[in-house]
């Protein structure tokens with residue numbers, strides 16, 4: 309096929325929300341569902357490329373604003389498109405651009421792969437690994453509508469972790485902390501270490517601790533042999549102070565270090581040992597690859613962030629994870645919390661704590677249009693109820709999500 313004839317003719321943007329098994333708690337809120345925008349980029353020849361990014365009115369408006377600029381473009385020309393619609397200056401001043409462009413680039417690369425008959429990982433330099441190890445993402449949870457699924461203490465959490473490890477074979481556990489008092493969370497970490505003496509355990513309080521609290525708890529956790537402590541405090545200076553006092557415990561970040569713009573300061577300040585790359589925050593698959601290469605130069609470990617993805621972004625993350633040589637930590641994924649997915653053939657499956665990278669051309673996944681319709685209707689319901697990922701925790705009546713909390 310002559311790829312020079314490929315031209316983008318149309319883009320559809322569809323919000324989709326998929327509930328989780330039980331509401332997930334984190335330091336500044338609670339998620340009852342994963343809210344995403346699904347995009348379908350269609351070429352003049354009728355090829356469809358899929359993309360996905362975080363939902364929200366600002367990102368949806370941003371995507372729709374970009375459509376006239378993208379229509380008519382060659383889907384192979386993603387670097388020109390980036391400078392046209394995802395310009396680094398625009399991205400710095402208006403963060404939604406990065407998310408919107410990430411979805412557009414993902415769809416363009418899906419089209420590229422379909423045209424040349426190769427999976428996206430081959431367009432990114434080729435696979436280093438066929439299976440991507442993932443971490444069990446362990447959240448304290450409220451009960452669901454069936455009054456089940458609550459996780460409120462160490463015993464609940466270890467029972468849930470045992471279930472998930474038995475089900476999916478995870479070898480890495482990630483505790484989403486910053487929800488209960490640090491003393492209670494320390495008990496949970498001790499319980500997990502007791503039940504899983506060989507597992508890698510990482511803890512992410514999402515900036516809920518002060519520098520003093522973080523240092524104090526890093527000392528108490530010294531014997532628990534954590535893989536890393538992620539964003540215990542908010543901000544690079546705070547991370548640097550914790551890191552200087554607790555050299556035995558690697559510090560990781562996707563908040564203090566939110567985009568590659570933060571890399572230089574983080575490295576100069578010796579603020580972190582591990583950075584979680586994020587293709588959506590960074591403005592696409594290629595930017596995430598460049599970021600991982602930069603971290604290779606500076607010998608900073610690479611892990612992979614998850615903001616909550618449906619099957620399209622999950623497939624993109626698997627392709628990305630398969631080509632990053634220095635991805636030395638299991639990738640994060642909310643995916644095992646979803647009750648369903650919008651992709652044909654049902655949700656992607658775990659095996660031995662990992663997921664296989666899709667092998668078909670492009671992303672290797674396609675949309676189940678009936679499911680997209682159902683979960684799009686659900687997205688409208690959540691939106692009408694004003695229940696989105698930034699509405700905080702409705703069950704904490706006086707809760708203002710201040711950081712630090714302890």
Ligand SMILES: [Mg+2]
Nearest residue numbers: 512538539562
């Ligand atoms: Mg994090």
